Structure formats: structure tokens, C-alpha cells
Amino acid sequence: MAPPTSTTLISPAELSYLRSSLALNPPIRPDARSPTQFRPLVAEIDILPSTNGSARMIWGDGGECVVGVKVEVEPTELTADGKRKNWVEIGVEVQGQRDDDPLGVFLGMTVTESLLTPSSTLTERLAITSRFHWKMYIDILLITPPLSHPGTLLSLSTNLALRSTRLPRLTSEADEDPMFDDDWDASVPLYQASNQLPPITLLVLSVGDNIFFDPTKEELAVADCVLAVSLATNSAKDTPKVIGVRTLESGSGGIVTTAGAKDVGSGGAAVEATSMGGVKRTVVKKIIKESLSVGKEVFGSLQGVVDANH
Amino acid sequence: SYVEWGNTKIICNVGGPNEPKTGANRNQDRATVTVEVCFAAFSGNERKKGAKGDRRVQEMQTALQRTFAEAILTNLHPRSEILITLHILSQDGSVLATCINACTLALIDAGIPLSDYVVACTAGSHSVRSGTNFEVEGEDPLLDMNNIEESDLPGVTIATIGNSEKITLLQLETKVRLERLEGMMAVALDGCRKLKEVMDDIVRTHGNEMARRGAL
Numbered sequence: 308m309a310p311p312t313s314t315t316l317i318s319p320a321e322l323s324y325l326r327s328s329l330a331l332n333p334p335i336r337p338d339a340r341s342p343t344q345f346r347p348l349v350a351e352i353d354i355l356p357s358t359n360g361s362a363r364m365i366w367g368d369g370g371e372c373v374v375g376v377k378v379e380v381e382p383t384e385l386t387a388d389g390k391r392k393n394w395v396e397i398g399v400e401v402q403g404q405r406d407d408d409p410l411g412v413f414l415g416m417t418v419t420e421s422l423l424t425p426s427s428t429l430t431e432r433l434a435i436t437s438r439f440h441w442k443m444y445i446d447i448l449l450i451t452p453p454l455s456h457p458g459t460l461l462s463l464s465t466n467l468a469l470r471s472t473r474l475p476r477l478t479s480e481a482d483e484d485p486m487f488d489d490d491w492d493a494s495v496p497l498y499q500a501s502n503q504l505p506p507i508t509l510l511v512l513s514v515g516d517n518i519f520f521d522p523t524k525e526e527l528a529v530a531d532c533v534l535a536v537s538l539a540t541n542s543a544k545d546t547p548k549v550i551g552v553r554t555l556e557s558g559s560g561g562i563v564t565t566a567g568a569k570d571v572g573s574g575g576a577a578v579e580a581t582s583m584g585g586v587k588r589t590v591v592k593k594i595i596k597e598s599l600s601v602g603k604e605v606f607g608s609l610q611g612v613v614d615a616n617h
Numbered sequence: 618s619y620v621e622w623g624n625t626k627i628i629c630n631v632g633g634p635n636e637p638k639t640g641a642n643r644n645q646d647r648a649t650v651t652v653e654v655c656f657a658a659f660s661g662n663e664r665k666k667g668a669k670g671d672r673r674v675q676e677m678q679t680a681l682q683r684t685f686a687e688a689i690l691t692n693l694h695p696r697s698e699i700l701i702t703l704h705i706l707s708q709d710g711s712v713l714a715t716c717i718n719a720c721t722l723a724l725i726d727a728g729i730p731l732s733d734y735v736v737a738c739t740a741g742s743h744s745v746r747s748g749t750n751f752e753v754e755g756e757d758p759l760l761d762m763n764n765i766e767e768s769d770l771p772g773v774t775i776a777t778i779g780n781s782e783k784i785t786l787l788q789l790e791t792k793v794r795l796e797r798l799e800g801m802m803a804v805a806l807d808g809c810r811k812l813k814e815v816m817d818d819i820v821r822t823h824g825n826e827m828a829r830r831g832a833l
Contacts, residue, residue: 356624357707358659373628373706375659398658398666402630402702446658446666450628450704 317528326529330515337525343601345521350463350612352471360472360497366460368523371450374461374468380435380485381442394433394440395422399461401449417458417553418447418465421506421537424550429469429505432497435477435485445469455524456555458535462508463609469505470613472497506539506550507605509598513590520601532586534594538602547602549595618722623763624709629719631727634697642698647691652681653702654716660708677713684786685720688778690730699729710763711739713774713788718816725820733779734816737786738808740801741772742793758801760808773798775805780813782806 317325328335334342346367355361360376381394399415422429422445433441445468447461473494475487488494498504512522512530519526527533533555540547618629634648642649654677658666667674681701689699701723703716717737724731741759762772771793776786784806793801 355626355659355707357662357709361659373657373704375657375706377659377664379664400655400657402653402655402704444658444664446664448655448657448704448706450630 317525321525322529325525326514329517329519329526329529332516334514334517334519336519337523340521342517342519343597345605350467350609352467352612352616359474360468360470362464362467362471364460364464364467366457367521368454369451370454370457370460372457372460372464373448373450374464375446375448376468376472377444377446378433378441378472378474379444380439383434383438383440393442394430395419395443395445397422397445397447397465399447399449402452414449414457414461415447417508417535418445418461420553421462421508421539421551422465424506424537424539436482438482439485441474455522455527456510456533458508458555459510459521462506462537463605466505466507467609467612470498470609471616503539503541504606506537507602507609508535508537508551509602509605510535510555511594511598513586513594516587516590516593518590518594518597520597532590534591536595536598536602538598538606540603540606544607545603546599547606549598552595618719618726620715620719620722622711622715622718622761624707625711625715625763626705626707627712627715627719628704628706629716629723630702630704631699631720631723631729632702633699633727633729634694635700637696637698643696646695648689648694648697648699650682650686650689650691650699650701652678652685652720653700654678654681654705655703656705656708660705677716680713680786680788681716681720684717684735684776685724687785688721688731688733688735689724690732693730708764710765710767711761711774713737714739714761714776717776717786718812722816722820726823734813735776735778735785736809736813736816737774737776738805738812739767739772739774740805740808741766741770742797742801743770758797758804760804773801773805775802775809777806777809777813780810 325337328337340346348367349365350362352362354363355375358375359378361374363371363373365371397415397419399411401411433443435441445465447465449457473496476493476495477485478488479486509520510522510533512519512526512533514529514531522530535553535555536549537551538547539550620627637643637649642651654674656667656674658664685701701720703719705712714737717735721731721735738760739762741762743756743759759766759770762770766772771791774786774788775784777783778785
């Protein structure tokens, strides 16, 4: 299982306070947000002239991330299965950490997974002719060390970078060696406006029966279960589909011991109740369902960023 | 700080003065300055995932560290460490000079005591072959070279401190004729002086804005 990004030091009293506040009905978050409300963020695209596509986002907790996409022509190897697996290479660089740090590799995988599922059409778009394809390098630079799990930040930034990616226009005929137009204005966007959009991954956590989007690191430390839900859609106006769900390690894992003073029942004496680990199926269903509507809003906002740039 | 010099774009983060991470950096009378330079894989024309141990990067780090260890008033913060991190997002020539300028601005923003602005600039020399003459004398040096010029022509990077013409860093990695060097240096020093005024302007505007918002 993946290592947690950073251990949040919280005292037992804080943990219990936070958990009870999040488990209420309706829940109260420490910053008084609604469960589906994101913190303010900054997003801009097409900022680096030396890349095919680029984006930069500043997340609610101050984390900043720059993503650059570059492509190179590569000859296609004629192997049967999995020949398309190496067409996309993702590198994550976190400030102040070494290249082979497991955190960087893990973060890269969370982004790669959703991009390489069959329902995202990324690899098909990279084919040029039957003998050549584009090798795409997506490089993610985390400028500030990750404070809470940066999964959503990376995924949304990558999404924006892919939306802004342009490929040179092919001028050669079908099976010749590829030749391209030198005029950058004639370049072709990787994701045409009307086609399917690149996927995003949202982090959702559950405490008791409640679910929350865009968690802070304290909320992550008390969560029962944290899911990374990947969504893809055809256009910003459609409701997206869930294309993948992954669980992440969270603070308490659902095992909670409470010395309950309230809601005890008729006895009146304080009771120690321990709930077993895990999360209920109904909660998971609720997470998936809410992700669809929240995902649609997120896609809509991302579309707004892209439109503002044109 | 974020500096865009033509197409060279650099982000600089400054942290500190902090507790030194390694015991070796703990110096009893002064603060240690640590510089980390990180070239993004997408910064050049080709995608290149540079290893951290690259010699060129090491040299740049050492040069920056020595320059700023002089400029920062390190005796005011003994036994601490000032960590400067530079992310180079896009390279188009004059990278070292842009790094220095970005560092200066970031250090000012961080409130770390500097003796004065450290401003850097590049200058190059070109020659024109005409007919039987090998060179035409008196060609003016070029100020602020971009990538194409840097890879083709000899160039020097000069950093000055304050309004004086004291040079705190001079880097010449190419071969150049000796009589041209003085001309290049003069042009670069002039460029630094003008640049210092621009940077001073920006710092004051930013400072006034922060004061207006009540952040100071």
C-alpha cells in the first residue's frame, strides 16, 4: 500500500473533536465549508512556450504545481499486446526529494492510472501512422512539498495541461515517414473541443455516514476511508462516468474508540463503543453518486479556464 | 519570486532562516546558505529528465551559494540555514543571470537581510566577416543573450552588488578575444545598473501593495 504523504501530528483530543464534528448530521467542517465545496484555487494554462502543453494550479492549502507536456516522434514497435503502454511517460518531481523517492513514483501512478484506462482515449490520439507514434512525456513539478495528499491537484493540473496540448500538423501522406508543418499556428489540439475530455481524479473521504470533497490534511487524518475516484466525460455539459476507484491509506481506517457521553440511551452511564474498521457499502455508493455531480461541476470549471484562455 | 526574462522563466523559493537539516551546516557564527537548482524536464527544447548530480547544475549551485553567502548578512542569523530553491521552467539563455535576479527578489520578499541588490546580466560579442577582413573592429557587444546566441557566441555573465561597479560574480565559460572582454564587461555593468532600477521599482511597488493590504 502506498505511504502516506506526511504524518499529521494531531492529539487524541483534537482527533476526537474533529471526528465528532465531521460525523454529525449535518456535518460541520473545521473551515465551515459544505461537504462538496472546494477551497479557492488558481489555474492557468498555456504558460510555457517550450512545451506542447502546460498548466499551473495553486491549491487551497497553498500547494503549487506546474505540469508540462512534451511529445517526440517514436517508431512503433510491432509487438502484439501492450504495445501502447509505453507511449505515455509521467514524471513527478517534488521539491527537495530525490528522483527515486517512492512518494514521487506513487503520485505519478495515481495520475497515470486514470489516463491509461481504455475509456480515456489518450493513447489512440497519439498514433501518427501505423509505423510511428507520439511518445508523450508528462512532467509534473510540485513546487511546494505536499501538505495534504496532492492527488486531486496533480490530476486537475494534468487535465488542464492535456487540454492545452497541441501537436504539429501532419503534412505527409498515409504511410510515409511523418513530416510536419513548421507553422505552429497550424497545430492541432490533442483534445478537440467536441471529443472526449481527459479524465480527472477527485479525492473523497468518508467519516461515519458523511462524505467530503477536497479534504484538508486534518480531515484526512480522521477519515474512515479515502477514495480516489476517477471520472471521464465527453463534454463539460454531460454527466461524467466513473472510470476507476482506488482506496488510499487514511488516518484512522475506520477503527474508532469513543468514550461516548451523548447518545447513550436510557442507561445514562458513559459507554465505550468501538466500531470495527472499514466503510459501509451504502457510503461507498453515496460517494460514487455524489462524485458524478461534483465531477460535472469540476469539469465545467475546468472548461471555464480553457475558454478564458482562448 | 517569479522572473520571466524573455522566454527564460524561473521560480525561486526561499525558506529560512531555519534549523539546519544536517549537523554539518550548523555554523556557530553565521548562517549557512544552501542553494538547490532544479531544471524542469520540459524546460529545454528536448525533454530531458536531468539527474540532480549533473555537473553543470552543481557548478551553478556553488556559484549561487558563494555569491549570496557574501551578499546576505549571515552573521545576523548564526546557527541557522537559509534554503534557496530555484525551479527553471523554461530556458532561453541567460539562465544563471536570471537565477541570480530571482534569488535577490525572493530574498527581499522573505525579509532576509541583504547588504544590497545583487543584479546579474549577460553580454556577448559577435564578429562580422567581411571580404578579406577576418573581423570588423568596433562591433558593439550584445546585451542579454538568448539561447541561440548563447550557444553560438562567446558570452559572459556578470553580477554586481548595489550601485557600485563591484562585481560579485563573473562567469565566462567560452573563449573570447581579450580585447573584447572589457567592452562586454562595460555593457554588462551598464545593463546591471539599469536592471537594478527596474528591480528596485518592483520591490517598492510590491512593498507598498503589501502595506496597503495590511500585511506588514
